[in-house]
Amino acid sequence: MTVAIVVAAGDGVRLGAGMPKALVPIAGRSMLDWALDGVLAAEVERVVVTAPPAAPGPVEALVRARRDAARITVVPGGATRQESVAIALAEVAPDHIVLVHDAARPLTPSALFDRVRAAVAVTGAGVVPALAAADTVKEVDGSAVVATLDRSRLAAVQTPQGFPAGALQAAYAAAGNGHTDDASVFAAAGGAVSVVPGEPEAFKVTTAWDLRRAEQLLEPSQAMRTGIGVDVHAVDPSRPLWLGGVEWPGEPGLAGHSDADVVCHAIADALLSAAGLGDLGARFGVDRPEEAGRAGTDFVTRTVALLADAGFRPVSVAVQVVGNRPRIGPRRAEITGLLSAAVGAPVSVAGTTTDGLGLTGRGEGVAAIATALVTGRAGVPRLP
Incomplete structure (x- = not known):
């Protein structure tokens, strides 16, 4: 069985929309609503959504209004993404495959969820989607360039990130603070992580420019x-x-x-x-x-x-x-x-x-x- 965790507890401060990022509208629907479409069109049996801990009501109402609401569980998230995922993992059985996804990637195609899930089933380890780095990447110290990195060895990692649920639960139980994604938590606990090809549409909405790009793709007009x-x-x-x-x-x-x-x-x-x-x-x-x-x-x-x-x-x-x-x-x-x-x-x-x-x-x-x-x-x- 495959369970997806959709992280939707962020406050969206960097986006500057004055509301939780997952609830920001894109082409007439919230970012979370679009993201759930992609998740539930994949081979995923259940979804756990983490809501803003101080005000989970709007996320709960959004989920109740969906025709597939019976497949979705809403839980209050934590103060950080890492805390939110740890809370959601308690809703997943250890023998399942878990896919952790950011609601801030609302255009992620369902095929990417299936690609990651299939790779986890084959490898029994962690799997992340990634895109090759297109730009030259520099290491900097303040305003000074320290080194030019070999971009053939670099990749931009996306979500969903997939894992055997029990192994990810153990990794989170042992994790220290400061991890920015699930693969780093898994790797810190000794877990192996491999990559599969990502999708350009799975970009993360972080800035107003990203939001405009998503609107243009979701609303052809x-x-x-x-x-x-x-x-x-x-x-x-x-x-x-x-x-x-x-x-x-x-x-x-x-x-x-x-x-x-x-x-x-x-x-x-x-x-x-x-x-x-x-x-x-x-x-x-x-x-x-x-x-x-x-x-x-x-x-x-x-x-x-x-x-x-x-x-x-x-x-x-x-x-x-x-x-x-x-x-x-x-x-x-x-x-x-x-x-x-x-x-x-x-x-x-x-x-x-x-x-x-x-x-x-x-x-x-x-x-x-x-x-x-x-x-x-x-x-x-x-x-x-």
């Missing part, structure tokens, strides 16, 4: 998403020209239901596309009388609000204006400043022509092509 928007309007000399949120006196305008600002329309379309929120026509189409004459910048700011409601935020936008007139260069700084403020992210604008080809080349219209980059926490939104 946290990754950058791109969208493209295209808008074209024919020339209408009877109307004023609005382009990029500014008026162009003396230039022929563009025909359209709103102000026909192709730059703003393309930006709004690109943002909606990136967030999966449809398109400009579906949101602000010509079938809506209230949109008649609407300023293009208003479409942009309303689109940004729609993204915020769906959990997205713009990262950057690039726009290419296609047409013979007007020349974008003289007013580029004015346009990019105004649009960047409307989007809440950097916007770049450039202009080009089509060398006399097509509607824009003949001076019969102006087009704009926009590419937007967004990020956010939401899942794939649905159209209303």
Whole structure:
């Protein structure tokens, strides 16, 4: 039988979240909840979770809410990790295999638990997962470099760490203070420890950067998403020209239901596309009388609000204006400043022509092509 101990009693001071680290949310669920998914998907019959000794209630409530709660026992931990593991080991029979795991490694795949368990069963000794050191490692004394270590002989050790339960219990009973992992306790008592290949996903969440990395891996929508928007309007000399949120006196305008600002329309379309929120026509189409004459910048700011409601935020936008007139260069700084403020992210604008080809080349219209980059926490939104 295999029992996993999940250490979740830490206060998380280094993470600075103001709560026990195991309860810090990642993509809508606590770190401990994610970690238990990986543990219980492996060939593990029981799990013992160590909770913060001063306040075990939240961990107990989290476990009770799980469908597999019957397989999990919660015990108050100790003041240190070493004390917590010693307490949890009392819940494990000596003839079992025990896997000790940190809740702060919430993305650890279940295959790694099975790999460690299988190696313990074969060797009858301690087993730890490890990754080869990627960086050059120096020994230092204060700010002085003392030596360069041979990284071919170094490895970054992860959890779960597996052992015959009785042997680990005896090692903990004899252990002094100051051990940072279970393998060092086991080795100090004379136990042999071997390594198996670790997993990059089994990294430990210690800092805010680690937390952000975990969020991006657990919540795919946290990754950058791109969208493209295209808008074209024919020339209408009877109307004023609005382009990029500014008026162009003396230039022929563009025909359209709103102000026909192709730059703003393309930006709004690109943002909606990136967030999966449809398109400009579906949101602000010509079938809506209230949109008649609407300023293009208003479409942009309303689109940004729609993204915020769906959990997205713009990262950057690039726009290419296609047409013979007007020349974008003289007013580029004015346009990019105004649009960047409307989007809440950097916007770049450039202009080009089509060398006399097509509607824009003949001076019969102006087009704009926009590419937007967004990020956010939401899942794939649905159209209303």
